[in-house]
Amino acid sequence: MSNQNVLRVCDATMQFGGVVAVNNLNLEVNKGEIIGLIGPNGAGKTTAFNVITGVYAPTNGAVELNGERIVENHPQGKMRELYNGENLGKYNDVKVLTPDRITKLGVARTFQNIRLFKNLTVFDNVLIAKHMNMKGNIFSDVFRINRKEEDRMKAETLELLRILGLEEHKDDIATSLPYGKQRHLEIARALATKPSLLLLDEPAAGMNPQESDDLMKFVGRIRNDFDLSILMIEHHMQVIMGICDRIYVLDYGTLIAEGTPAEIQNNPKVIEAYLGVDE
Amino acid sequence: MERLNQKTKMTASIIACIALVVLLVLSYTNTGTTSMLRSVLQLGSIYALAAASMNLLNGFTGLFSLGHAGFMAIGAYTYAVLTIPVNKKANVYYLYGVADSLANVALPNWLGLIIGGIAAAIIAALIGAAVLRLKSDYFAIATLGLAEIVRICVASSPMARITNGSLGLKNIPGFTNIGFIPAYFVPFIVVAICLVIMFLLINCSYGRAFKAIREDEIAAEAMGINLARHKQMSFIISSFFAGIAGALLAMFLGAIQSTTFPLMLTYNILLIVVIGGMGSLSGSIISAFLVIAAKEWWLRFLDVEQYIGDWQVPLLRTGFRMVVFSVILMVVVLFWRQGIMGQKEFSWDGVYNFFRRLKTKFRGKNTKAAAEGGNANE
Ligand SMILES: Nc1ncnc2c1ncn2[C@@H]1O[C@H](COP(=O)(O)OP(=O)(O)O)[C@@H](O)[C@H]1O
Ligand SMILES: [Mg+2]
Numbered sequence: 015m016s017n018q019n020v021l022r023v024c025d026a027t028m029q030f031g032g033v034v035a036v037n038n039l040n041l042e043v044n045k046g047e048i049i050g051l052i053g054p055n056g057a058g059k060t061t062a063f064n065v066i067t068g069v070y071a072p073t074n075g076a077v078e079l080n081g082e083r084i085v086e087n088h089p090q091g092k093m094r095e096l097y098n099g100e101n102l103g104k105y106n107d108v109k110v111l112t113p114d115r116i117t118k119l120g121v122a123r124t125f126q127n128i129r130l131f132k133n134l135t136v137f138d139n140v141l142i143a144k145h146m147n148m149k150g151n152i153f154s155d156v157f158r159i160n161r162k163e164e165d166r167m168k169a170e171t172l173e174l175l176r177i178l179g180l181e182e183h184k185d186d187i188a189t190s191l192p193y194g195k196q197r198h199l200e201i202a203r204a205l206a207t208k209p210s211l212l213l214l215d216e217p218a219a220g221m222n223p224q225e226s227d228d229l230m231k232f233v234g235r236i237r238n239d240f241d242l243s244i245l246m247i248e249h250h251m252q253v254i255m256g257i258c259d260r261i262y263v264l265d266y267g268t269l270i271a272e273g274t275p276a277e278i279q280n281n282p283k284v285i286e287a288y289l290g291v292d293e
Numbered sequence: 294m295e296r297l298n299q300k301t302k303m304t305a306s307i308i309a310c311i312a313l314v315v316l317l318v319l320s321y322t323n324t325g326t327t328s329m330l331r332s333v334l335q336l337g338s339i340y341a342l343a344a345a346s347m348n349l350l351n352g353f354t355g356l357f358s359l360g361h362a363g364f365m366a367i368g369a370y371t372y373a374v375l376t377i378p379v380n381k382k383a384n385v386y387y388l389y390g391v392a393d394s395l396a397n398v399a400l401p402n403w404l405g406l407i408i409g410g411i412a413a414a415i416i417a418a419l420i421g422a423a424v425l426r427l428k429s430d431y432f433a434i435a436t437l438g439l440a441e442i443v444r445i446c447v448a449s450s451p452m453a454r455i456t457n458g459s460l461g462l463k464n465i466p467g468f469t470n471i472g473f474i475p476a477y478f479v480p481f482i483v484v485a486i487c488l489v490i491m492f493l494l495i496n497c498s499y500g501r502a503f504k505a506i507r508e509d510e511i512a513a514e515a516m517g518i519n520l521a522r523h524k525q526m527s528f529i530i531s532s533f534f535a536g537i538a539g540a541l542l543a544m545f546l547g548a549i550q551s552t553t554f555p556l557m558l559t560y561n562i563l564l565i566v567v568i569g570g571m572g573s574l575s576g577s578i579i580s581a582f583l584v585i586a587a588k589e590w591w592l593r594f595l596d597v598e599q600y601i602g603d604w605q606v607p608l609l610r611t612g613f614r615m616v617v618f619s620v621i622l623m624v625v626v627l628f629w630r631q632g633i634m635g636q637k638e639f640s641w642d643g644v645y646n647f648f649r650r651l652k653t654k655f656r657g658k659n660t661k662a663a664a665e666g667g668n669a670n671e
Contacts, residue, residue, distance in 0.1 A: 067515065117516065117517040129509050131505050134504060145502045145505075156497055164498065
């Protein structure tokens with residue numbers, strides 16, 4: 015694995031009104047790595063994802079993808095007075111991208127509370143992810159001038175479903191799948207956008223230990239098969255210990271530790287943060 | 294769910310199409326020009342187009358718009374203004390006179406029809422950028438306001454030399470024969486073409502993107518779908534077909550006023566969409582014909598005072614029809630929220646399975662009754 019940098023989050027702070035959800039976050043994902051982002055509930059993990067994927071522009075800070083700065087912001091308007099984070103003046107540009115643009119740059123994600131297209135089939139759920147790279151316009155599409163393109167998208171979708179073991183369900187309505195399969199489908203849909211970086215938000219939430227274990231093997235497999243880098247949120251430390259190259263630990267929006275799973279497991283700060291809240 | 298093979302379906306479709314055309318021809322050859330059946334079918338087809346175009350936005354893209362009457366008005370007025378014959382303009386614009394630039398304009402009606410649609414689409418494009426940013430309820434209110442603005446503008450005095458103000462326009466050219474095809478069939482042909490385009494749309498990649506936005510905006514955006522652009526497209530396309538429907542309505546009526554396009558019109562179309570099923574074009578079509586037939590025809594008797602001997606049947610008088618109609622609508626919305634089709638489209642598999650279910654249900658009842666009978670004997 016080369017050490018080529020895929021994602022770098024630079025001093026990102028996300029403040030909602032007076033609430034600082036993410037405070038001065040610095041995080042890196044290198045090519046081929048599986049990185050864990052853990053922390054107690056409400057630590058700001060999902061918010062960090064939302065900043066990376068363009069759902070929110072950071073209040074202050076920047077995001078770089080493959081060495082290129084794609085997002086940068088500093089406090090503006092009312093936030094100028096409210097802001098109580100660090101690094102003021104370090105980020106002077108304003109660059110904001112909508113989530114669809116960031117997805118087009120090769121970042122795909124799943125959601126903590128599964129967000130499938132509920133009433134559509136498994137096949138259509140995945141096929142929709144192919145839309146953004148479709149050649150042609152709405153006229154050629156409606157009047158079926160470019161049938162090859164449609165055929166290509168459908169063939170790729172079918173192939174993906176086959177690889178991920180969802181082929182037998184392809185005509186089922188998304189929500190009729192068992193919970194675990196819905197998680198898989200959401201990952202399949204994200205993969206259909208052909209990402210280089212995949213963000214998984216608590217993919218093992220609601221699963222028993224056996225299912226979580228299988229899912230982690232699945233994550234390792236797709237990393238190799240699809241040549242991905244993965245950033246994965248997990249609430250329970252144990253689940254991702256075996257698979258992550260490095261782990262970041264958030265608590266109250268602030269990074270309290272980073273390192274290999276072994277280092278994190280023995281870090282007194284992490285143990286303290288988890289003791290208070292974990293069951 | 295069982296599936297029929299492709300060949301059976303093709304045969305069924307061809308037979309159904311032929312049957313439909315034959316029935317339509319029969320409705321022409323066996324009725325007079327003033328027949329109720331004729332006007333119900335024509336008006337039904339126009340409402341089918343209006344409902345389908347509203348469904349495209351409300352049911353398929355999840356953008357709850359209440360501005361439909363406005364876009365129909367734009368289509369209708371554009372068509373009327375551009376096609377009223379030159380020699381009749383003096384008669385139509387007798388009070389205000391006609392704008393100089395329009396005095397010698399009288400386009401062929403097919404061209405007026407298309408321009409009517411385009412005009413509605415252009416207005417949608419202009420205001421779409423602003424109103425589509427709004428969250429759902431505000432979007433509904435903004436579009437509702439827009440429709441009222443259109444209506445008021447059309448009736449306003451600065452527009453009088455174009456739209457004839459509150460007097461409205463008459464002598465609007467109606468349907469005309471196309472070659473050997475009688476004028477009666479023209480609305481069906483236009484509507485059929487528009488509906489085919491809409492069916493093609495909802496089954497292509499853009500149509501799927503619209504459905505994705507309806508299902509989950511956040512997920513759709515995370516899948517690389519540009520929300521603003523796709524919502525705009527859906528709004529423009531829906532308005533285009535609404536404009537066409539409006540122009541067809543102007544052709545059908547022959548005379549229009551700003552009051553032809555009240556908020557009530559939007560509500561009526563919305564009800565057709567809801568009864569047919571939000572997110573089902575075939576539902577909208579079926580429901581349009583049913584609702585129009587019920588409203589304009591089957592329930593007419595409720596408006597007429599009836600006597601049985603000397604005894605006058607109570608309640609039956611002018612206006613009672615609308616009360617009954619409203620009650621039926623309320624019952625449908627309360628107890629049958631999915632509408633006729635839900636989000637499904639018409640398919641032969643659907644029809645086949647529907648009858649299979651009916652059959653098993655019927656059988657089930659029989660065997661159950663038999664079993665119970667047996668028990669009673671013991
Ligand atoms: N849109 C928002 N507006 C206000 N506060 C928010 C918003 N999103 C998240 N927060 C707050 O940010 C904090 C972190 O939330 P979140 O990122 O969801 O935590 P985690 O995913 O680690 O459990 C919480 O206190 C939450 O209430
Ligand atoms: Mg979370």
